[in-house]
Amino acid sequence: EAGVTQFPSHSVIEKGQTVTLRCDPISGHDNLYWYRRVMGKEIKFLLHFVKESKQDESGMPNNRFLAERTGGTYSTLKVQPAELEDSGVYFCASSDSSAPNTGELFFGEGSRLTVL
């Protein structure tokens, strides 16, 4: 069975440009999470989907970030326009737990974003 996959693995863009990150969760996993690590080791929560609905988006930093999960399968995270402070590693994770936030999260390898 395929794990969580993320694309691209690394993206280098100029400030002001747009980038779209994609996450394919494990098939059948209703819960999908986005996290990011910016400087150092701390990993910050961005948002949580249950199927196609946003369960919690309290971690989204501002309106330059837009996450979608049409059809409840893969998800995209768009940053538009990108700023220097958006650089970091964006992790996606999925879970099949019927009770959200109480089951194992399976993480992707992460998408490294560098904004110049």
Add this chain to the structure above:
Amino acid sequence: GENVEQHPSTLSVQEGDSAVIKCTYSDSASNYFPWYKQELGKRPQLIIDIRSNVGEKKDQRIAVTLNKTAKHFSLHITETQPEDSAVYFCLNQAGTALIFGKGTTLSVSS
């Protein structure tokens, strides 16, 4: 305040020693307490978890203990080995979000 506080930030031990990392949480409704390990350049992976109906769980050299009264849970690694060197994170519920602790960098020297 923070929903989950993790200490220490860094921990250096000699091979064979024990290591303990603690997380304190604030959400009384929390009922699931996992620990993740992230090796350099790799994805976080679950190493052990515990649910609120038990106080301790062991898996070989790794154990997790839970004190619901004091609202903290701890990761215990015994007989540490160099391959245990990594960043360890606790996760905890904060409302409908699942929040990482700030991470503990464990270094095991041989």
